[in-house]
Structure formats: structure tokens, C-alpha cells
Amino acid sequence: MPELPEVETVMRGLESVLTGQRISEVRLARNNLRFPFPPDFAKRIEGRLVLRLKRRAKYILAFLEGGEVLILHLGMSGRFTIIDAKGRLTGLGEFYDESVTAGAGSGPHDHVVFTREDGLRIVYTDPRRFGLMDLVGETGLEAHKLLAAIGVEPLGNEFDANYLAEAFRSKKAPLKAALLDQTLIAGLGNIYVCEALHRAGLSPRRRAQSLVKKNSYDPRLEELVRHIRAVLLEAIAAGGSTLRDFVHPKGEKGSFQQVFAVYDREGEKCPKRRCGGTIRRIVQSGRSTFYCPRCQK
């Protein structure tokens, strides 16, 4: 489901109900998601105060009182639903949708329920179970197997054309694949790579290293960096993209899918002014790439 903007949106939703709050109960409906839950998972969280949350790549990190960090990843289909003590979605006044909350926490794919001291529940639902949860001591966080090799944050200061040039210098892989490589850039996924490449006018098929010269780089790398940042920031502002069923923890839907230029738009006209091309779908390393062969070179 979620790429950086969706994970950021979910993190903010969780932040608003968890920061400074104590978790009184953790209920597991099974003993694994993608991986087994760590030993004593529930016990190590119960009774703890949540100090703060942050996003790193597509991971959500919850720092707990006592020095442990709860690591969350939504995989493809993970989502959180927040339900107040009266069984209603929070934050939506009278406009909550009862069909969303009915039976929440007991559905076939509701795998984890965190309950706050005051009864508010945070339900993790994940049909495909590609998500994961783990616990690690704060001092071991950076060395955690899943986080150790993660690259720079595309919205952070380290991400610039120079960084990309060095990352791409010896990359024979297609540009699309290189941008999806989480060890280079943290948090980009299929949608936003397709969209950023279209904005930058770069073909997903060209080798990443084709943008790097011996002592310099193609100035379009600067454009690419600019567009990656812009598309992510716009998507975050829109609350992410809602395909199928992505919703915020509070039940609202993201809207960025309405402005996709290429993603899932095979056969449509390229929206770039005076381009006149037609969006194509190709498969690269087993995944769909959408692009305009006319204006992306």
C-alpha cells in the first residue's frame, strides 16, 4: 500500500493519538505477520508510555518509555484504524462511517489491537501480511537488520544531485530500479518514482549511470531531485494516495491519485502540454512502470 507519503500520513495519525499516551493492552490475533513477533511482544509494550513517533523510510518508529522502540512496517496492505472508547472513528465528528468501525479489531485480517488507557483502540489490519512489527532497544536501532542499510531520506538535506550522482556512478540498473532501491533513497515506491520520472522528463529505462559523467553529472539530476521532493511533498499535503482502500488512521482518504500523470494511466494521453504522447505500461523487474515514451528520454 504505502510509500513515503502514505507512511508519513499514517505516522502523523498515530502520533496524534499515541504521543504522551500509555498503552495498557496489546492483543495479537496470530503470532506472525511477515516475520514472527519478537518474544514477549505484548508484555514489553503494555504499561509503557509512548514518548514520540517518527518515520524512517517506510518504517514507523514509536519510542517507548523504558528505552525500546516499536518498529512498524505496513507492507503492501497494512493499515491502522483508530476507534474511540465508544466504538467510533475519532476525529470525524458525526461524519464517521459505521461500516468501517463495525467489528473493528475482530475482522479476519485484524492482527493487532493496541488499547490505550482510556479505552481508545488502534487496530492493525493487513490482509496480505507483508507488514511487520519488531521491538529493539533504542541504542541498537541504527544497527537493526532492517534499518542498517537504508539510504538517505529524499526530503532531507543529504539528498541532492551530488548524492544521486555518486549513488548512480556505477549503477547499470535502469533508472527506475535504482530509484526504488531503498539502500540508496529511503521511501520511494512505484507510484512516486513513476510520477517523478515523468515530471523530470527522464525515461525509466535508461541506465542510472547514463546521467553521470567522469567529473560531473547531467544537470537533469538536479531536476530529478527537485521533482522527487515536490511530488512527495504534494502527496503528503494531499494525505497520500488512495488506491483500492488506503485510508488514514482516522478514516479519511488521500487524494493524490487524482493528479497522477502516468501511474495507472496506460493508454491515456500524456498530460504534459504539447506532448501528445500516450502513456505506456511496461514491466521492469517484475513491476509495472508507467511512462510517456514521447517526452521521457
Added chain:
DNA sequence: CGGGACTCCTGCCAGC
């Protein structure tokens, strides 16, 4: 070693 194929799992939808 880098790069790509395969894998996990369920739901959904187009096409027959």
C-alpha cells in the same frame, strides 16, 4: 558483486 527473478499472502477485477 550487482542485478533480476522469485517469494511471501489475500483480494479484486477483467475476461471468458
Added chain:
DNA sequence: TGCTGGCAGGAGTCCC
């Protein structure tokens, strides 16, 4: 209507 195959926002692991 009902089945089937393909596809889905991720990413670790294996193999060449």
C-alpha cells in the same frame, strides 16, 4: 453467474 489468471502501493532471499 462463476471460474481463472493476472495484478496489486514492499522487500528479503536466492541464484546466475
